[in-house]
Amino acid sequence: MEMVAVACAGILIVLAAIPLKAVKPEYSLLLSLAGTLLIFFYCLGSVSEILQWVQRIQEYLTIDPAYLGTLLKIIGVTYVAEFAANICRDAGYQAVGNQIEIFGKLTVLAVSMPVLLALLDTLNSFLS
Numbered sequence: 001m002e003m004v005a006v007a008c009a010g011i012l013i014v015l016a017a018i019p020l021k022a023v024k025p026e027y028s029l030l031l032s033l034a035g036t037l038l039i040f041f042y043c044l045g046s047v048s049e050i051l052q053w054v055q056r057i058q059e060y061l062t063i064d065p066a067y068l069g070t071l072l073k074i075i076g077v078t079y080v081a082e083f084a085a086n087i088c089r090d091a092g093y094q095a096v097g098n099q100i101e102i103f104g105k106l107t108v109l110a111v112s113m114p115v116l117l118a119l120l121d122t123l124n125s126f127l128s
Contacts, residue, residue, distance in 0.1 A: 002046075006039055029091055036090075040083060070115050077107045 013035030020028040051072075058068055081104025088097035 073111050074108050077104055
């Protein structure tokens with residue numbers, strides 16, 4: 001049911017921003033930005049529930065908690081990069097949005113390197 005509320009809020013924001021774009025484009029952009037921030041902070045409320053589920057999964061699995069932490073960091077970086085890039089594109093700055101996405105991808109690569117190295121160490125120990 002929450003998805004329906006978020007979708008309706010997004011549609012209402014867009015429907016309010018469209019007529020403003022012809023009269024005052026800067027107000028349309030500000031309304032769009034305010035709407036996306038509203039939805040973003042509403043989504044952050046779900047993070048605690050997701051963290052509880054991840055902790056339950058961690059109880060069932062015997063893996064290093066750092067791996068699940070890394071997974072959550074990757075998800076967070078991806079979400080924030082996509083959010084910021086879309087705001088830049090909406091404002092007409094596609095190049096900035098693309099650079100944010102590239103930086104997000106590089107950050108995901110950097111965050112995931114310890115997991116990759118641990119996997120390679122495990123494979124190396126099996127092969128030795």
